[in-house]
Amino acid sequence: QPRGRARLVKCLRKVETCLHRSIATNAVATQAEATRKDDAGEKGKDVPKSLHAVHAKRQEQAERSVLINCHSRINDKNFIKHLSRHGEIQKHFFYESYGIYAVVEFASQDSVASLLNEAAIPSISHDSMVPFKSRLLSLRSLSSEGLPNQQSGRQCKPQTTAPINELIQRLSREETIDQQITSLTESYQLTEENTRLRFLVCSLLKDIAAAYFPECTIKPFGSSVNGFGKLGCDLDMFLDLDGISGSGVKMPKSGLWLEYQMKRASSERAVTQSILSVIGECVEQFGPGCVGVQRILNARCPLVRFAHQPSGFQCDLTTNNRVAMKSTELLYLYGELDPRVRSLVFTVRCWARAHGVTSSIPGAWITNFSLTIMVLFFLQTRSPPLIPTLDHLRNLASPADKSVIEGNDCTFVSNFSKIQLHSNIETLEQLLYRFFEFYASFPFSRMSINIRKGKEQNKPEVAPLHIQNPFETSLNVSKNVNAAQLDRFVALCQESAWLLQQSGISTPTAHKEGDTPAPWGLATLLLPLDVAKIKSRKKRRREPASDRIKSLLESLKNKNQQNTN
Numbered sequence: 001q002p003r004g005r006a007r008l009v010k011c012l013r014k015v016e017t018c019l020h021r022s023i024a025t026n027a028v029a030t031q032a033e034a035t036r037k038d039d040a041g042e043k044g045k046d047v048p049k050s051l052h053a054v055h056a057k058r059q060e061q062a063e064r065s066v067l068i069n070c071h072s073r074i075n076d077k078n079f080i081k082h083l084s085r086h087g088e089i090q091k092h093f094f095y096e097s098y099g100i101y102a103v104v105e106f107a108s109q110d111s112v113a114s115l116l117n118e119a120a121i122p123s124i125s126h127d128s129m130v131p132f133k134s135r136l137l138s139l140r141s142l143s144s145e146g147l148p149n150q151q152s153g154r155q156c157k158p159q160t161t162a163p164i165n166e167l168i169q170r171l172s173r174e175e176t177i178d179q180q181i182t183s184l185t186e187s188y189q190l191t192e193e194n195t196r197l198r199f200l201v202c203s204l205l206k207d208i209a210a211a212y213f214p215e216c217t218i219k220p221f222g223s224s225v226n227g228f229g230k231l232g233c234d235l236d237m238f239l240d241l242d243g244i245s246g247s248g249v250k251m252p253k254s255g256l257w258l259e260y261q262m263k264r265a266s267s268e269r270a271v272t273q274s275i276l277s278v279i280g281e282c283v284e285q286f287g288p289g290c291v292g293v294q295r296i297l298n299a300r301c302p303l304v305r306f307a308h309q310p311s312g313f314q315c316d317l318t319t320n321n322r323v324a325m326k327s328t329e330l331l332y333l334y335g336e337l338d339p340r341v342r343s344l345v346f347t348v349r350c351w352a353r354a355h356g357v358t359s360s361i362p363g364a365w366i367t368n369f370s371l372t373i374m375v376l377f378f379l380q381t382r383s384p385p386l387i388p389t390l391d392h393l394r395n396l397a398s399p400a401d402k403s404v405i406e407g408n409d410c411t412f413v414s415n416f417s418k419i420q421l422h423s424n425i426e427t428l429e430q431l432l433y434r435f436f437e438f439y440a441s442f443p444f445s446r447m448s449i450n451i452r453k454g455k456e457q458n459k460p461e462v463a464p465l466h467i468q469n470p471f472e473t474s475l476n477v478s479k480n481v482n483a484a485q486l487d488r489f490v491a492l493c494q495e496s497a498w499l500l501q502q503s504g505i506s507t508p509t510a511h512k513e514g515d516t517p518a519p520w521g522l523a524t525l526l527l528p529l530d531v532a533k534i535k536s537r538k539k540r541r542r543e544p545a546s547d548r549i550k551s552l553l554e555s556l557k558n559k560n561q562q563n564t565n
């Protein structure tokens, strides 16, 4: 009988976990769906799905928007009333970054023109003004009108993530590891407002670049739009001059025609460098809010780096970087196929950052891009695979999807509905554990990670970590990673897999109501792990497991007490 009861309890637990998983997965899926519905503007309307459609929609929104520096005591209602004189406001929000700012999106671009027409040129006594007008404005007030002393009623939308300690506490209050993973994704992913702000900054930059190239656009790429961006991530921008470069323009077969006379340069790279040099200079001299401009023109991919102070974004502007745009599209597609993809990538990225596996400083570390490819590769190797290989996506492509960039085949399907998924039912908890297990014993010394094939391949060159570039297949995206960093990654994977197997860590900690629970599950994995200790794990394995868990839990409890004090 007791054995029967134990079996029943175990069974009930399993049902509960499944339920939690389904609720958690649905929560992320529903949120993504809600965001898409919000993007579409009208319920029931066809939702833009491809990244191209998202770009077009967001760019158009950004063109109808302005960015205004406000007084901290500004009253929301008075502010909106004042601006509404120029036309209907579709959306607005406030945020804080070196002062209070408001993003205001009008229903029509004419309203922006009307507002700019009425804006004054600042009068200053000491400095001289650079006469460049933009959609970045300041709200001024002569009287106390509009600046009441009562509560402003304004709410600022956060544009950065909460500190890791707060995240650990939040995760510790969840009841399952699946819920923890979902909660982490929700806390870290880009918000609707942050995404709007990113597109607006690109649009403001386009106004500057348009002084030289009137038909240009500036598009965000990388984690700002690939679905894996964390609040606070950098803003990668692509100056798109394809409309001017002539590609795709059909020449008449006979008769007369006119063509532009254009200057020639020795190579595409030379053209890229001169464009970025000039735009970089322009951003530095005339770009309101752009500071710390660096022109890094001799890099493999030349770029202009600067900080956009009003948004708080660290910006990287590139041009002629179409392969990176394609990688962004591919990552976006994978993230849209199954909500578990995004959740797992977020969790692994956060875990990696917490342990210094990735860093904001360039060096011998694994990059977020490489790490994302590693997660995708792992998901392709599941049985059944959770996501298809890139070769499969290429085979599903229609003739219109064909894309060859600088001799590289970048073709893959754009119609998501053509992609049939296998019914993989692994939970997020299982996937996370198996991710660590997978890379804890991956034959890095011999094999290369390859998402085109979805199977490891023999390493074509000597490098501690080899991850084939999905589109420029002769390149290794993790060429920068040294053996020490790879060893650390493997040791941390081993330790994390081990931790997730311990019942004292993989189940919620008992706590009194109102108290902050001790870290458990995913929260434990984000706490500092002693790599030196991990490296001697063979020796530690000899210790009775119960002693080891006891001491670990003890140290977690102490940590928690320190955090809450």
Ligand code: GTP
Pocket: 221, 222, 223, 224, 226, 229, 230, 233, 234, 236, 323, 324, 325, 327, 328, 367, 368, 369, 469, 472, 476, 477, 478
């Ligand atoms: P964050 O760390 O959040 O900024 O992630 P990210 O994906 O934006 O990475 P990053 O800013 O370093 O690079 C921006 C984009 O450039 C990536 O998303 C890729 O599309 C591309 N990219 C970055 N590194 C490489 C690389 O080594 N090879 C190739 N082919 N593309 C890369």
Ligand code: MG
Pocket: 222, 223, 224, 233, 234, 235, 236
């Ligand atoms: Mg980036």
